[in-house]
Amino acid sequence: MTMNDILSKLKATNDRYSMFHAMTEDSDPGESKFLFSAKDNLTSCDMETCSGSRILIGYRPAFDATSIAKMRAAGGKLIGKCNMDEFGFGTFSSNSGLEIPRNPYDLERACGGSSGGSACAAAVFEDHVSLGVSTGGSICCPASFCGVYGIAPTYGRVSRYGLIDYGNSLDKIGVISARAGDLRRYVHVIAGKDEKDPTSCVQPELKDEGRKLKSVAIPKEGVEGLSKDVEKTFNDSVEALKGIGVDVEHVEMPSLKYAMPAYYVLATSEASTNLARYVGMRYGQQKGDLSLKFDDYFSSFRSEYFGDEAKRRILLGTYTRMAGFRDRYYAKALKVRQIVIKDYKRVLADHDAVLAPTMPFTAPRFDDISKMSALDAYKADYLTIPANIAGTPHMSVPCGYDGDGMPIGMQFVADHWNEEVLFDIAERWEKGFDMKKPEVGA
Ligand code: GLN
Numbered sequence: 001m002t003m004n005d006i007l008s009k010l011k012a013t014n015d016r017y018s019m020f021h022a023m024t025e026d027s028d029p030g031e032s033k034f035l036f037s038a039k040d041n042l043t044s045c046d047m048e049t050c051s052g053s054r055i056l057i058g059y060r061p062a063f064d065a066t067s068i069a070k071m072r073a074a075g076g077k078l079i080g081k082c083n084m085d086e087f088g089f090g091t092f093s094s095n096s097g098l099e100i101p102r103n104p105y106d107l108e109r110a111c112g113g114s115s116g117g118s119a120c121a122a123a124v125f126e127d128h129v130s131l132g133v134s135t136g137g138s139i140c141c142p143a144s145f146c147g148v149y150g151i152a153p154t155y156g157r158v159s160r161y162g163l164i165d166y167g168n169s170l171d172k173i174g175v176i177s178a179r180a181g182d183l184r185r186y187v188h189v190i191a192g193k194d195e196k197d198p199t200s201c202v203q204p205e206l207k208d209e210g211r212k213l214k215s216v217a218i219p220k221e222g223v224e225g226l227s228k229d230v231e232k233t234f235n236d237s238v239e240a241l242k243g244i245g246v247d248v249e250h251v252e253m254p255s256l257k258y259a260m261p262a263y264y265v266l267a268t269s270e271a272s273t274n275l276a277r278y279v280g281m282r283y284g285q286q287k288g289d290l291s292l293k294f295d296d297y298f299s300s301f302r303s304e305y306f307g308d309e310a311k312r313r314i315l316l317g318t319y320t321r322m323a324g325f326r327d328r329y330y331a332k333a334l335k336v337r338q339i340v341i342k343d344y345k346r347v348l349a350d351h352d353a354v355l356a357p358t359m360p361f362t363a364p365r366f367d368d369i370s371k372m373s374a375l376d377a378y379k380a381d382y383l384t385i386p387a388n389i390a391g392t393p394h395m396s397v398p399c400g401y402d403g404d405g406m407p408i409g410m411q412f413v414a415d416h417w418n419e420e421v422l423f424d425i426a427e428r429w430e431k432g433f434d435m436k437k438p439e440v441g442a
Contacts, residue, residue: 003029003077006125010079016107016441018099019120020080022047033075035128036186037121039114040081041088041164042131042173044068047078051164052086052114054097055305056284065162066197067131067173067190074189079128082117086307087271088135088166090114091377092369093142095309100366104146104438105406109363112142115176119146122176124440129177129186133163135170136263137384140396143176144358144409147398147438149426150176151183154416155391156201158187159194167270168199170263170388178437180430183395184208184423203417210420213352213428215247216412221256222356222383233400233408234357241355244428249351255336255343259386262336264378265320265329266389272317275310278302312374341390348392348415353422356383358396358409387413395422397429401436 001009007027014020021040024047029035038044041051043061050056068078085095093101093116101120103109111120115132119142122130132139134152143150152174160171175186187206194200218238226234238248280288280301288301306314320329347354360383369377387394393416396409414421 001125001127003032003035003127006035006128007079013124013440014080017102017104017120017124019082019101019117019124021050021083021098021117023080024078029077032077034077035079035125036071036076036130037080037082037118037128038068038078038131039084039118039133041084041133041166042068043162043164044078044081047081049081049164050098050284052084052096052098053305053307053310054285055278059284061162063162066159066194068162070190071131071186080121082115082121082130084117085114086310087164087275088114088133088138089271089309089313091137091141091380092364093117094366094369095307097307103363104440106363106404109365109406110145110369112145112359112363114138116142118176119143119148119150122146122148122178123438126178126437129175129182131190132174132176134172134174134388135166135267136388137381139174139176140358140384140394140409140411141381143396144398145363145407147407147435148176148178149180149183149395149397150174151187151395151419151422152388152393153187153191153419154393156199157203157393157417157419158190159192159197159200161194161196165274167267168274169270170267180426183426187419207420210424211352211418213246213412213421213425215249215351216241216353216355217249217251217347217351218355219251219253219256219347221253222354225360225382226357227361229362229402230357230360230408233402234410237399237410240432244432246425251347253343253347253354255340256386257382258336259340259389260379260382262333263385263389264316265333266337268313268317269321269330270317272314272321275306275314309374337389340386344390344392344413344415353412353414353425355410355412358383358411362402362404362406362408383411387411392416393419393422395426397426398433398435405436
């Protein structure tokens with residue numbers, strides 16, 4: 001599809017897949033060099049930004065997020081803001097307070113989350129690239145469920161200025177695309193220290209021709225609890241990797257199983273403070289009964305506009321930070337985080353990447369998701385969370401399809417600042433991989 005084709009079919013395609021919450025009205029690409037979309041928690045001055053939440057309906061930011069500004073400066077045209085779980089809270093994008101994106105391989109199934117709309121758009125509009133955000137796996141999970149490539153760079157590589165925070169110590173902006181080469185191309189565009197974000201780092205420069213990926217370690221803990229199809233496809237992919245000269249070793253990383261509980265303590269602790277600013281007095285919705293006392297006004301407004309999962313996370317995160325419990329939960333989770341980092345450093349001293357399937361199963365049906373408890377959904381993240389709490393760069397690569405034709409992904413985790421080995425293996429893998437694109441309708 002040319003840029004003109006994509007722009008002229010934007011609305012009709014969105015009616016089918018619901019990947020965008022807001023879209024450009026402009027069907028002329030003009031001088032643009034490429035098209036891009038962005039998760040709706042990145043502020044954009046020309047489109048409403050809601051972060052998947054009803055509480056932000058009507059919010060038109062006065063400025064662009066740095067990552068969006070850099071894409072525009074490189075010649076990109078922003079075509080849409082992608083649907084997502086409310087504030088990033090979820091694994092299937094079904095916790096959205098707005099529209100829920102549908103999987104391009106089967107409309108009755110989820111796209112993954114929380115950057116579900118971004119992965120959906122990447123799979124449907126091949127000649128475009130999407131910016132996603134990962135806190136605990138929200139780039140790799142949807143990339144895997146939608147059969148595309150997705151990378152979350154090292155924490156601090158990309159400025160978070162203009163990102164509506166979920167967990168400030170965890171959030172990473174990255175790239176999702178149907179084309180492996182886009183990961184290298186657009187991480188180069190958005191990377192760099194930004195004076196406006198003190199957590200963006202002075203960093204080793206990304207090179208055009210970086211290090212090659214020569215060896216991977218597969219942790220025992222990363223291949224437990226998989227569906228039969230994921231297990232078989234992953235094993236076949238490992239053989240294919242050996243065939244292109246990658247050394248494979250099996251290792252143990254005992255800390256990985258503690259990452260998931262630690263993450264949900266850290267992420268909810270940070271989220272509960274970040275959500276405190278939404279009280280119905282600024283940003284988006286400002287409806288409410290002003291005759292109420294201020295705390296009654298805040299409570300009634302927040303009860304009305306936050307979704308169930310946001311409320312659950314406020315409760316959990318407020319509890320884990322409470323005086324008296326802080327050491328037992330929050331401080332302990334920080335210690336677990338250090339142990340996970342050490343475990344990666346130990347294994348990555350001898351290997352270029354840690355490898356495992358991205359998700360233990362393929363994209364579930366919406367009716368099955370509605371039967372899952374919150375805990376079932378949290379547990380589904382056990383493969384993507386460790387790299388996220390370690391702040392290490394990680395990438396999902398499509399590696400096969402299950403019996404129903406649903407995509408399966410594998411995840412490579414490299415050491416801090418070593419994105420280049422990930423770009424290298426994605427590009428080499430793409431050459432030999434038989435990608436089955438979804439049949440796209442509008
Ligand atoms: N599923 C995880 C969560 O709900 C990760 C989501 C994310 O990375 N934003 O927290």
